Amino acid sequence: MTDYGRGQGSEPWHPADPLYGDQGWEQQAGHGQAAYGGQGSYDPQQPQQTYAGDWSQGHQQQGGHGYGQDPGYGQDPGYGQGYGQNQGYGQDPAYGQQGYDGQQQGQGGWDPVGQGQVPSYGVDPTDPYGTGHQGAYNGGDQPDYYSTPDAYPPPEPPGRRRAPEPQTEWDAGPDQGESAFFNGGGDDDGEGDDRGARRGGRKPKKRRSGCACLVLTVIFASGVGGVGYFGYQFYQDRFGSAPDYSGDGNGETVSVVIDKGSDGYTIGQKLKAAGVVQSVDAFVAAQSANPQGKTIQAGAYILQREMSGASAVKLMLSPKSKANMIIGEGWRNAKIYELIDSKLKVDKGTTEKAAKEHYKDLGLPGWAQGHAKLKDPLEGFLYPSSYAVAKGMDPEDVLKQMVERANENYEKLDLEGKAKELHLDGAWQVLTVASLVQAEGKTHDDFRKMAEVVYNRLKPTNTETVQLLQFDSTFNYLKKQSNINIGLDEIRSNKDPYNTYTNKGLPPGPISNPGDDALAATLTPTHDGWLYFVATDGMNKTEFAKTHAEFEKLTEKFNASQQGN
Structure with missing residues (x-):
């Protein structure tokens, strides 16, 4: 019997395989074996094989096909340990340590040929279509299509091949990578068309929706506009000049009170809050540029709304803007x-x-x-x-x-x-x-x-x-x-x-x-x-005396100044 364990079989599957895609490994060469974790289905033409031992642990029957590690349930021979740790599946030299020897290498396993019927999931890991070197398909009644150099990708077994796709001119329709979104159809419609194409029919062309294209264009334009706006703002905040009005104001006056000890930034905040300047930075920059800008004093100022930073600084340095109230000494x-x-x-x-x-x-x-x-x-x-x-x-x-x-x-x-x-x-x-x-x-x-x-x-x-x-x-x-x-x-x-x-x-x-x-x-x-004093001229001149006699003289002086009044 041929030693499959030491052969260099073909790859388990290939992306160009006509079976790979929608069908893939759903039905492997008539064995009904599920791919990558799907449950294997038994060939209705084959009698079910009865196995002894515990069904929950495949290693109890070394030669059997235990379900505890069935390749259809998560440990495929090509990816795990095989059926019930069968020496021929889980440890093939191409995948593990030892190949499948039909004699079970002293383990007392059964001979798949001697049984008369090979189980539907008894496949060589190096032969993804389950027919490999046995020379026959399902009991040897079919020729070996897989031993010739031009057998890749492998043809489907007789009776299961699909009709060849009709050769048509190239159609740059949705099937060439165009999304269903551009065709006005949903996902479900797309799947139905694909299935129809696989059955051998020519896929009908779909009309592209102009509305969908317009929507996408609007979305794209909005996105570009939004990115452009925020990008501009980002640049202006960090590298651009501060927002600033132009001119000397709009004619609407407003009073602003500057507290003692206010710096340029604090003054700018008050001016911005009153609508005088457009930004604090504009005022601070103008104040720094003006040689006298740092001499702005505390007090009340009469300014105009919407002034440029430079105009605001200039007016605040002028007496015309002052709205201060002067309290004289001695006022009641x-x-x-x-x-x-x-x-x-x-x-x-x-x-x-x-x-x-x-x-x-x-x-x-x-x-x-x-x-x-x-x-x-x-x-x-x-x-x-x-x-x-x-x-x-x-x-x-x-x-x-x-x-x-x-x-x-x-x-x-x-x-x-x-x-x-x-x-x-x-x-x-x-x-x-x-x-x-x-x-x-x-x-x-x-x-x-x-x-x-x-x-x-x-x-x-x-x-x-x-x-x-x-x-x-x-x-x-x-x-x-x-x-x-x-x-x-x-x-x-x-x-x-x-x-x-x-x-x-x-x-x-x-x-x-x-x-x-x-x-x-x-x-x-x-x-x-x-002790005494008298305003001898009645207004501006005050004279002082220490005794009452001196006071009387000062009083006479005052009376004399008032006679002419």
Whole structure:
């Protein structure tokens, strides 16, 4: 008997095999054997072979065809160990260690020829069509088509061959790789056409759907457009110039408040939020390009919407854009409220009302709260300076700016610490003295002498005025006026706490908003013994005296200046 185990049989299958494709190994040369894990079917022309042993373990019957490792169930002779570890299948030299020896090499197996009927799955691994060197097909009644050189690809056994495909002209239809999508058909239709072609009929041509082509074109164009857009944005974000408007604006004005300490990026953010510039980077680039760009100060600016970055920088460097409100030294709160109303374009009295209703929420320090008989709790805290005030802002926001500025300066001066040195009762009294100095003095030198006058008159040892300040400025404050000619009868009859002619000591609180000079002079008074002062010209010139006699001479000088008026 021929030793199949040591033969060099043909490949188990080949992609060009006419059986490979739809049928493939579904039916191997009439044996009904399933390919690659499919269950083998028995030839209805052959009687079923009965095997002894355990069906679940093929190795119990070495010569048998166990089902525990049937090639049709996952361990094909060409890929695994064969049927029940049969020496001739699972260990062929072409696939394993030993070939199929018809004598079972001492294992006591059965002779497939001697049995009279070869099982439908008894195939040589090197002979994928199951007929190989036996010289016959299914019992030897058919000629051997596989021993000749031109037998590849192997012809089908008689009775099972398909009719040859009719030779037709080449058709570049869907069967040449064209998808069913372009033909307007689905997958199921395509399969049906293929099956018809295999039966020998010519595959009918399908009409290509113009609608499908149009849809695909639109999808393709959309994809290209989307990729192009995002690619452009990616490039612009990293390499392109920042988005920027052109020109000096569209004519629509807008106010922008720049806080103290803001850098270029922070300013750009505010301008972009207000619609002034198109991007923060555009402003920052323009600021960097302008030699004076870094000198933009905090404050309120009147700008236009849709300005180029360069135009915005240029306008912010010009006084024309400033929307700041300047508070003068010694101004009373009443005057400041009116100015804020005017800047905000609101009704008169709006800011004063907001101050009375919300003064506790504006940031006053603890030492400035809880004082009785005050005309205005915010007096002395609307610090003289420049503030950003523009239409659209809330009065409370403006007042907060001013109170915050006052707190910063008062902390730097350490009013509370200086109070003890000046024999005053806390920072509140220091601030009140500074407001008096600011209201009565005219120059820095005047301020220091004026501060000494206040401190000397407050002394318990003062026998000249007996701790009465006798300042016209306090009476004018309570009367909401500025009058230098006040009758004695009017003054002496008024008992208001702010009237220092009838009340000893300091008034209940500040009567103005003192500036830096007045505050500094209050903390560093002279020590020359000044006790009196008179504005001898009635307006700008203030002269001081240490005794009452000197004071009388100064009074005569004042009266002389007023006779010509």
